[in-house]
Amino acid sequence: MIIAVDGPTASGKGTIAKALAAHFGLPHLDTGLLYRAVGRQVFLDGGDPDDAGDALAAVSFPDSLLGDPHLRNEETGGLASRVSIHPPVRQALYDRQRSFATQAGGAVLDGRDIGTVIAPEAQAKLFVTASVEARARRRFLEMRERGVEVTLAAIEDDLQRRDERDRNRDVAPLVPAPDAMVIDTSALGKEEAIAAAIHAVESAAAST
Numbered sequence: 562m563i564i565a566v567d568g569p570t571a572s573g574k575g576t577i578a579k580a581l582a583a584h585f586g587l588p589h590l591d592t593g594l595l596y597r598a599v600g601r602q603v604f605l606d607g608g609d610p611d612d613a614g615d616a617l618a619a620v621s622f623p624d625s626l627l628g629d630p631h632l633r634n635e636e637t638g639g640l641a642s643r644v645s646i647h648p649p650v651r652q653a654l655y656d657r658q659r660s661f662a663t664q665a666g667g668a669v670l671d672g673r674d675i676g677t678v679i680a681p682e683a684q685a686k687l688f689v690t691a692s693v694e695a696r697a698r699r700r701f702l703e704m705r706e707r708g709v710e711v712t713l714a715a716i717e718d719d720l721q722r723r724d725e726r727d728r729n730r731d732v733a734p735l736v737p738a739p740d741a742m743v744i745d746t747s748a749l750g751k752e753e754a755i756a757a758a759i760h761a762v763e764s765a766a767a768s769t
């Protein structure tokens with residue numbers, strides 16, 4: 562079974578995807594990490610993330626970069642959003658994601674375009690979302706816990722900017738697949754969101 566989990570930044574899709582993978586015994590790929598690695602590599606190369614050529618050159622990042630803790634920070638998230646606009650970058654990352662999705666036994670992938678582009682045949686498609694306020698609040702608490710000095714307003718601004726870029730790009734924009742089940746996590750706790758996702762996947766699997 563292929564499970565596609567799409568949604569905006571800080572919606573809870575990563576947490577849900579990991580929990581689904583554990584529950585159904587499937588391997589999991591966080592595809593945002595690939596775009597983050599490209600963004601980070603452009604930075605390390607001294608390149609321009611808005612330049613398609615510089616971004617494409619960074620696609621051949623070393624696998625060891627995927628373990629770099631810098632990939633998780635907000636700056637790299639912003640760079641990832643900028644490099645992900647370029648169609649050749651998306652094309653270059655396609656095969657890697659596609660072969661992960663189609664491995665024997667199935668897989669869980671989370672990202673922006675899994676249900677629409679990478680695995681449109683997925684048996685279960687979830688679109689995990691939440692209000693900007695709820696997502697910003699979560700990100701704020703998470704960052705404060707890590708000791709990062711940041712304001713709620715700055716996080717809200719950044720999320721809004723990133724959402725807009727991800728939604729309005731020409732290729733593979735962030736939109737729910739027509740057959741995706743939408744889970745709004747704004748008012749849900751972590752365990753409630755996970756339970757809702759497991760339930761949605763079970764009902765999708767039962768109807769195929």
Ligand code: DC
Binds near residue numbers: 671674
């Ligand atoms: O999920 P994330 O915040 O780690 O993703 C970082 C950026 O990568 C996001 O702003 C857009 C891009 N991305 C994408 O375009 N397609 C995906 N499947 C995953 C991420």
